[in-house]
Amino acid sequence: MKKLNRRVAVVGAAMSKFGINYPRLRSIDMWQEAWINAVKLTDKGISPKDIDELFLGNFTADLFNHQGHMAPQMADLVGLVPKPASRFEGACASSGIAFRQGVMSIASGVNDVVCIGGVEQMNELNTEGVTGALAAAADTTYEYFAGATFPGLYAAIANAHFHEFGTTPKDLWNIAIKAYENGHENPFAQEQHTLKEIMENKKNKAIKRGKPVPEWKDEYDFLGSRSNPMIAYPLRLFDCSLITDGAACVFLASEENAYKYTDNPIWVSGIGQGSASLSLHDRDGGLLTGLNATREAARQAYEMSGLGPKDIQIAEVHDCFTIAELAALEDLGFYEPGKAATAINNGETKRDGIRPINTSGGLKTKGHPVGATGVGQIVEVFKQMRGIAERNRQVKKDIKIGMSHNVGGSGATVVVNIFTKEKI
Amino acid sequence: MSEENLVTVDKYFNFLSEKKLMGSKCPKCEHIDLPPRRLCSKCLSESEWIELSGKGVLKTFSSIYVGAKAMTQKGYNRKKPYVFAVCQMDEGCSVSGQLIGVEEDKPKEIPFDMPVQVVYLKTQTGEDKEGNPIYRWDVGFEPQK
Known part of the structure; x- marks a missing residue:
């Protein structure tokens, strides 16, 4: 893996509030909100005339909103026309791919400053409609009629992981509990209640309706109860991420231009992208307990940066399901296969742990507007490295090296980025 | 060719x-x-x-309670889950399919590496001009007898 031909830095990054925004806010509105917020977080400001090109991630406004051809639409809203504007699609890794293309466009010398966007408006459809649209990211020819759903595919990965390594539902619930603790501290998150508050709300609702009041000893008791229904064994409702509307925006500049916008650029020191068969059954080597494409993307990013898993201080990983976070921690090399659960249970991935994971709340509570997710992750890494994460979410130690990991589908596309404060 | x-x-x-x-x-x-x-x-x-022989083993699976539309149309639901499975055939290749002939709502009792054989499952995908159903056929599995 060769180095970038010239250094590229993140000079500003922000997102819209993630949540059930439709119909109050649509893609058009959320994208402008993300842009305004990103301009505010660019220390010395930035103007459309500085920006050479827009790289936009969007999975499927075609199916969610009957809107294709979104890049020029979004470019026009923020004063970027007549400059080039293109949309990138890789399911839930769409904006991760857009980001990588933007980085390479600067490294190549074609562009000096670019804008990377991600946007998705999912809640226009009901849950069945959303599930149907998302199914287009799996293998429609061979998997769909076998009964595959996204929870089902990740559940099959979880089941294989349980079988091979003795992982348990409780291991996965610790990931969910952490996600709620972090989402509680993120004003941009879709779900800002802690799990205890959600349990309390359920009790109060039952009292109001004159129904029997459920009693749970603790969070685990709740997560193992009928209030947390099975979606696809062994995954239950609280193992799944959310259906979200949202947008995110990042500004990138070459080394020569970065200091026009900030005195503290965050350098993109490693990028990697991997692919695998669309269908789970065709995975090379028959790996069912993790994602080969994550391993490949991470290998490239580590090699380019000269860094290794031990150097990464924080990471936003793609937790579309709790098992996806666990598998990511192993595939990224933070833990040996089968060893992540113990580390999670020991608190190593919490905000005050050895290597905090998904301080934003992750896809689980921050939300998962699929095409905006990859850039949304970079926003959190940027905030943590700048020391500006809101509420009590900021990690106490100085974060010099961070990572983002973005997955499309059941792992057919994966993007991994490594960010550093120092030039490498 | x-x-x-x-x-x-x-x-x-x-x-x-x-x-x-x-x-x-x-x-x-x-x-x-x-x-x-x-x-x-x-x-x-x-x-x-x-x-192919149509024989293989179960590599992984999930009992799905909130199903794909193609499956809910067949009557599967939260109370009546179906099993999505990945099986490796004796010839070495792997394929997805619905696993039938097992207790779908007791997934813990479905054994990994269980020998399976292929069954052929049909799904109605539409109707022709005369109103006759159009089917597609997919690979499914059942435990070997």
Whole structure:
């Protein structure tokens, strides 16, 4: 893996509030909100005339909103026309791919400053409609009629992981509990209640309706109860991420231009992208307990940066399901296969742990507007490295090296980025 | 390769409708692919059709309670889950399919590496001009008897 031909830095990054925004806010509105917020977080400001090109991630406004051809639409809203504007699609890794293309466009010398966007408006459809649209990211020819759903595919990965390594539902619930603790501290998150508050709300609702009041000893008791229904064994409702509307925006500049916008650029020191068969059954080597494409993307990013898993201080990983976070921690090399659960249970991935994971709340509570997710992750890494994460979410130690990991589908596309404060 | 013997998706599904499990075999490296591929997944040589034994083992699965529309239309729901499975055939290749003939709502009791055999499952995908149902046929599995 060769180095970038010239250094590229993140000079500003922000997102819209993630949540059930439709119909109050649509893609058009959320994208402008993300842009305004990103301009505010660019220390010395930035103007459309500085920006050479827009790289936009969007999975499927075609199916969610009957809107294709979104890049020029979004470019026009923020004063970027007549400059080039293109949309990138890789399911839930769409904006991760857009980001990588933007980085390479600067490294190549074609562009000096670019804008990377991600946007998705999912809640226009009901849950069945959303599930149907998302199914287009799996293998429609061979998997769909076998009964595959996204929870089902990740559940099959979880089941294989349980079988091979003795992982348990409780291991996965610790990931969910952490996600709620972090989402509680993120004003941009879709779900800002802690799990205890959600349990309390359920009790109060039952009292109001004159129904029997459920009693749970603790969070685990709740997560193992009928209030947390099975979606696809062994995954239950609280193992799944959310259906979200949202947008995110990042500004990138070459080394020569970065200091026009900030005195503290965050350098993109490693990028990697991997692919695998669309269908789970065709995975090379028959790996069912993790994602080969994550391993490949991470290998490239580590090699380019000269860094290794031990150097990464924080990471936003793609937790579309709790098992996806666990598998990511192993595939990224933070833990040996089968060893992540113990580390999670020991608190190593919490905000005050050895290597905090998904301080934003992750896809689980921050939300998962699929095409905006990859850039949304970079926003959190940027905030943590700048020391500006809101509420009590900021990690106490100085974060010099961070990572983002973005997955499309059941792992057919994966993007991994490594960010550093120092030039490498 | 003559048009007649070309490995295509449509022919694969037509074989399934005749209850024949056809994969593709590479004449050079002898690797077998299922679902079949025109280009061998190992060496990219042009493959030929081969009939498979239809026997294999269960590699992983999930009992699905909130199902794909194609399955809920068949009457599966939260109270009546179905099993999505990935099975490895004796020939080495793996494929997805619905696993039937097991207790779907007791997933903990479904054993990994259980020997399975292929069954052929149909789904109505539409109607023709006369209102007759149109079906597609897919690979499914059941425990070996």
